[in-house]
Amino acid sequence: MGFGSDSSGGAAVEQDSFGKNLFPLKTNLRFEVPEGISKPLLKWYDRNRRILPWRENPAPYGVWVSEIMLQQTRVEAVKPYYERFMERLPDIRHLAAAPEEELLKLWEGLGYYNRVRNLQKAAVQIMEKYGGNMPGSYEQLKDLTGIGSYTAAAIASIAFGEKRAAVDGNVLRVTARLCMDGRLIDDTKVKASVEEELTRVMPSDRPGDFNQAMMELGACVCLPNGAPHCGECPLSGLCKAHIQGCELEYPKRAPKRERTLEEKTVLIIRDENRAALCKRPGRGLLAGMYEFPSLEGFCSEEEVVAYLKENGIRTLRIQALEEAKHIFTHKEWHMRGFLVRVDELAPREPSEITGKWVFVEPQERRERYPIPSAFSAYTKYLDHEAPENDFKKGSSLK
Numbered sequence: 001m002g003f004g005s006d007s008s009g010g011a012a013v014e015q016d017s018f019g020k021n022l023f024p025l026k027t028n029l030r031f032e033v034p035e036g037i038s039k040p041l042l043k044w045y046d047r048n049r050r051i052l053p054w055r056e057n058p059a060p061y062g063v064w065v066s067e068i069m070l071q072q073t074r075v076e077a078v079k080p081y082y083e084r085f086m087e088r089l090p091d092i093r094h095l096a097a098a099p100e101e102e103l104l105k106l107w108e109g110l111g112y113y114n115r116v117r118n119l120q121k122a123a124v125q126i127m128e129k130y131g132g133n134m135p136g137s138y139e140q141l142k143d144l145t146g147i148g149s150y151t152a153a154a155i156a157s158i159a160f161g162e163k164r165a166a167v168d169g170n171v172l173r174v175t176a177r178l179c180m181d182g183r184l185i186d187d188t189k190v191k192a193s194v195e196e197e198l199t200r201v202m203p204s205d206r207p208g209d210f211n212q213a214m215m216e217l218g219a220c221v222c223l224p225n226g227a228p229h230c231g232e233c234p235l236s237g238l239c240k241a242h243i244q245g246c247e248l249e250y251p252k253r254a255p256k257r258e259r260t261l262e263e264k265t266v267l268i269i270r271d272e273n274r275a276a277l278c279k280r281p282g283r284g285l286l287a288g289m290y291e292f293p294s295l296e297g298f299c300s301e302e303e304v305v306a307y308l309k310e311n312g313i314r315t316l317r318i319q320a321l322e323e324a325k326h327i328f329t330h331k332e333w334h335m336r337g338f339l340v341r342v343d344e345l346a347p348r349e350p351s352e353i354t355g356k357w358v359f360v361e362p363q364e365r366r367e368r369y370p371i372p373s374a375f376s377a378y379t380k381y382l383d384h385e386a387p388e389n390d391f392k393k394g395s396s397l398k
């Protein structure tokens, strides 16, 4: 007896010694969502849905901003960002006209900053093409910068009542378990087929609620990384993985790509009042954000002092700080920090490096200079008005 691959769906099939198929293993040959999921799902949603600021008044602009913020970020973390954003930029016109630094500041800490840049690009497109009114159909929405099939379907269904399934990671996990779908959920063709299938079974009168109920179920009940709460699930009677007791075997994913590691030495350089920051390049990782001056690799105290001297800056005191790590999707930063007290931040003759620095006071930094959360371990060393207190353990080079 052996295991073969069925040509209809790539699922594993048990075979006898003559290569004849006996029965499929725990994967599904035909992907089909049970027709009966809507009723119990919506009933559960009506009783259990969380009260969220963007849900209570599902206007297109608010749905859009919240959906973009919720990509890669938890609901609880998004709430204060959403409220602040809507207060400062209450409509598409304000968003289209906002200065980039204000946008990045409003997004500071949420990460994936291209999301907010694309949000603004799309706002400009809506101003130019639709007179500032959000277009109402899935196809028109998908044409806007930064709006993919998930976000377009979420806005079209929640704000405009279009029957179109919004499929994110949560929904893929629920359907993979529900149908014992053994295909890889990272595959865009699989996502497209789940979108098609859920659009088929969703009710025409409540498409927005159906989508939100599926997302809510994935976020609160059919949980990743651990046991799903099948006892509380309105779909447990229809869920193939639950019936067979193999919930944790789904969803299937392609093996993860290894992350690259980068070591950096991060310098918090301060004179009496100000600290040095520099702007990251306009393209690539954390584009256009501000960061601390840094050196590649892990440097010693002496190397840092020598580097600053080469760039015309005299170190008065230096103190090693804690090490920190930040994980991006495909990259990890391992950081070593130094707090450096200098006599004067701006050298009389700026070098190629120091010529690009800006010198900012704590209050100014908080209001105008967005620093990514990758540096959160070190940002606190900017916020003390009296830097002398930070140098208790530092070496004096006076």
Ligand code: SF4
Pocket (backbone or CB within 6 Å): 174, 177, 178, 221, 222, 223, 228, 229, 230, 233, 234, 235, 236, 237, 239, 240, 241, 242, 247
């Ligand atoms: S029964 Fe369990 S595995 Fe199936 S959808 Fe519900 S929570 Fe997920």
